[in-house]
Amino acid sequence: MGEIIFWTLVRIMIIIPTIYIMRNYLDYSVWWSASFLLMYGVVLHPAIVQFRYFLEKNKDVLESSLCSSCEHFDKSAVLCMKHDEHPTENYLPCDGIDWSPKSKGNGVENISE
Ligand code: SF4
Known part of the structure; x- marks a missing residue:
């Protein structure tokens, strides 16, 4: 997830100066449309x-x-x-020893219900 956010921020840092520079070369109404399309196509859609x-x-x-x-x-x-590790389908960092059910009151559902 952090990688998605990182690359989205990188694309935003690239696209904002580009859009700003385009302002000098395009008619204002076209610039708005082009800016919107660039933001969607270069930033939002790849993130999705x-x-x-x-x-x-x-x-x-x-x-x-x-x-x-x-x-x-x-x-x-x-x-x-x-354990600060990423579990996978075949790997549990704690081998199940430290498993603890989600508790009530923290916005997370209780599995015993
Ligand atoms: S069961 Fe809980 S403590 Fe164990 S690896 Fe998974 S998330 Fe971590």
């Missing part, structure tokens, strides 16, 4: 595609692994916060 790929790649870990029901699991980064 990368995010969908991230979700698809980690679908099994996010939905059906032991970690997905553990309070130490950060879904947004697919990260075990207790």
Whole structure:
């Protein structure tokens, strides 16, 4: 996830000066449309595609692994916060020993319900 954010910021840093420079060469109404299309095509759409790929790649870990029901699991980064490692389909950083159910009151559902 951090990689998606990083590359989105890189693209934003490139596209903003480009859009600013284009202002000198295009009619104002065309410049607005071109700017919008560039922002969508260069920044937003690639970020959406990368995010969908991230979700698809980690679908099994996010939905059906032991970690997905553990309070130490950060879904947004697919990260075990207790061991600071990324679990995979075939690898649990704690081998299940440190698993702890998500608790009530922190905005996360309780698996026992
Ligand atoms: S403590 Fe164990 S079960 Fe919980 S997220 Fe980390 S590796 Fe997964």
